[in-house]
Amino acid sequence: MNIVVCLKQVPGTTEVKIDPKTNTLIRQGIKNIVNPFDTYALEEGVRLKERFTGKVTALSMGPPQAIEMLRDAISVGADDAILLSDVAFAGSDTWATAYTLGKAVEKIKTCDLVICGRQTIDGDTGQVGPELAEMLGVPFISYVSKVEEISSGVMCVHRMVEDGYETIEATLPAVITVVKEINTPRLPSLRGMTRAKSAQIPTWTAQDIGIEKEKAGLAGSATQVVKVFFPQRTHHAEMLKGDPETQVSALIEKLREAKLV
Amino acid sequence: MEYFLTEQQKTLKSLARRIAEERVLPVRAELDEKEEFPHAIMKDLADSDLFRIIIPEKYDGLGGGSLDLCLVVEELSRVCSAIAVSYAATALGAYAILLYGSEEQKKKYLPQIAGGKLAAFGLTEPTAGSDASNIKTTAQKTAEGYVLNGTKQFITNGGEADIYTIIALTDKTKGARGASAFIVEKGTPGFTFGKKEKKMGIRASSTRELIFRNCLVPAENLVSREGMGFIIVMRVLDYSRPGIGAQAVGIAQGALEAAVDYTRQRIQFGRPLISLPVVQYKLAEMALQTEAARALVYAVAKTVDSGAKSFTEEAAMAKVFASDVAMKVTTDAVQACGGAGYMRDYPVEKMMRDAKITQIYEGSNEVLRNAIAIELRKRKGKRE
Numbered sequence: 245m246n247i248v249v250c251l252k253q254v255p256g257t258t259e260v261k262i263d264p265k266t267n268t269l270i271r272q273g274i275k276n277i278v279n280p281f282d283t284y285a286l287e288e289g290v291r292l293k294e295r296f297t298g299k300v301t302a303l304s305m306g307p308p309q310a311i312e313m314l315r316d317a318i319s320v321g322a323d324d325a326i327l328l329s330d331v332a333f334a335g336s337d338t339w340a341t342a343y344t345l346g347k348a349v350e351k352i353k354t355c356d357l358v359i360c361g362r363q364t365i366d367g368d369t370g371q372v373g374p375e376l377a378e379m380l381g382v383p384f385i386s387y388v389s390k391v392e393e394i395s396s397g398v399m400c401v402h403r404m405v406e407d408g409y410e411t412i413e414a415t416l417p418a419v420i421t422v423v424k425e426i427n428t429p430r431l432p433s434l435r436g437m438t439r440a441k442s443a444q445i446p447t448w449t450a451q452d453i454g455i456e457k458e459k460a461g462l463a464g465s466a467t468q469v470v471k472v473f474f475p476q477r478t479h480h481a482e483m484l485k486g487d488p489e490t491q492v493s494a495l496i497e498k499l500r501e502a503k504l505v
Numbered sequence: 506m507e508y509f510l511t512e513q514q515k516t517l518k519s520l521a522r523r524i525a526e527e528r529v530l531p532v533r534a535e536l537d538e539k540e541e542f543p544h545a546i547m548k549d550l551a552d553s554d555l556f557r558i559i560i561p562e563k564y565d566g567l568g569g570g571s572l573d574l575c576l577v578v579e580e581l582s583r584v585c586s587a588i589a590v591s592y593a594a595t596a597l598g599a600y601a602i603l604l605y606g607s608e609e610q611k612k613k614y615l616p617q618i619a620g621g622k623l624a625a626f627g628l629t630e631p632t633a634g635s636d637a638s639n640i641k642t643t644a645q646k647t648a649e650g651y652v653l654n655g656t657k658q659f660i661t662n663g664g665e666a667d668i669y670t671i672i673a674l675t676d677k678t679k680g681a682r683g684a685s686a687f688i689v690e691k692g693t694p695g696f697t698f699g700k701k702e703k704k705m706g707i708r709a710s711s712t713r714e715l716i717f718r719n720c721l722v723p724a725e726n727l728v729s730r731e732g733m734g735f736i737i738v739m740r741v742l743d744y745s746r747p748g749i750g751a752q753a754v755g756i757a758q759g760a761l762e763a764a765v766d767y768t769r770q771r772i773q774f775g776r777p778l779i780s781l782p783v784v785q786y787k788l789a790e791m792a793l794q795t796e797a798a799r800a801l802v803y804a805v806a807k808t809v810d811s812g813a814k815s816f817t818e819e820a821a822m823a824k825v826f827a828s829d830v831a832m833k834v835t836t837d838a839v840q841a842c843g844g845a846g847y848m849r850d851y852p853v854e855k856m857m858r859d860a861k862i863t864q865i866y867e868g869s870n871e872v873l874r875n876a877i878a879i880e881l882r883k884r885k886g887k888r889e
Binding site for chain 2: 432433434435437
């Protein structure tokens, strides 16, 4: 079974600052990490390969330095990796990203399953996985917490929902996104690290995957970021005074006024 | 300090540190409290190929040497030496096969150890500690193989290991010259485990009795030949002692870091403890002792890796010096942390308890000082 795992480099913090002039993230001085949810996707890809045999390809769209993240992916079990990097990809929204990843998956040809993390910790949209499935014209299952079985071209998974899980079957090829409950990612191995060091990781450009420039990057993005801002924090608190009995009576009165009780 | 480590050595050191900090640190206090063997962490170490380090490449290993092993043991010990010793004891069990095993024995056992099966080394008995030649366990040769009878005591990884190297007498009349080494697999009929010891330190590691009652071991499991037992023991311990040195350096390093961390934060007399000269001198002394021990251990490990013929004296020095340093540094770390340091909420009291064993096992520091003196006498105190 051939598995493609999509990975993204994100800033290693949840407290990024926004440049008020350009409305983009200030990335200086912040170390990039692999999107944490993607590490579960990669681990599941490697585990499925170990269970059912096959091959895992790590795929990322990003700047040239994302190649180091792809080397790390090889050190924890990916067989090979491909970087999609081109100035034409810059400024991609989820649509243009999914389109670009889809074109790369089509070029890989023999892909039975694409695994993504449930969302990234920078964009937080969770849209790329489902959009990718739509563009490839294959089934999609989100929030996968367990892969029960894969046989005769059909996979059976648990999809996490609020109060439990659903058991869903889908034919392959398919796209799934996974939640962190699915596994505990392994640490790298010495042999994996040695393999990663010497691995040849190709970089594919827009031309390599047959993408017209107007469909990629900012030009191909359906959404434009107009403004990014933090909601203002406000503190409206009223302190109730008096002994406990008076306070409780006052509280009940307030709740009644607000029609909460 | 620049120790001229290779790229590969830097890689395995950083990987061992990552495992120690991500997987060991969150559970070390609980494992110590419950005296629970760290099965999950042993699996992490195996999955990361760390059990492959000293195994030659032709037996699925990485073909590394003593320094490689020391770097990993030191990093693990910096966080928890109970875990480090459970890892290192496997190397001790493996060395006998590695150095003296037949091609068939190597082919059968070394790939298993490389893959993460634990090994152990059984020498000590109730009547034979420092006086190792006084062992009573016997191996009687029969038509079917060797029949082992006797009890081994204080065996690290006892009960947890799958592969044991056992020293037993094949000829009682010859004393030490009548001892031989055998590979005994867990599950062999007649081979059972006795009391699990309750220890002062390294409590997450397993220390147990091995009991042999008419335990039949196939003749092909004899390592080398009859009578080679004590030559094997001496050589294996020469190889493993730098590892105990590394364990001690790791403990000292962990205690030093904890003491610096605490004394930077603890405010007394209106300022951090670390700004008081009496504390500064203590910390400085801890740092210089630890670094000196590290330099000696690495130098000895490099001597082993250079292919030196004999390094009994050097290996003993690395173990004795580093373990004495670990004991002193951890005791001082508890003192520097004061009342808090004495509490189990802080890691230094565990480090102090863990340090003690490094002065005792794999040759007590007294026996090893004696060994150093014997060598010193032989070479008339001179150095090339």
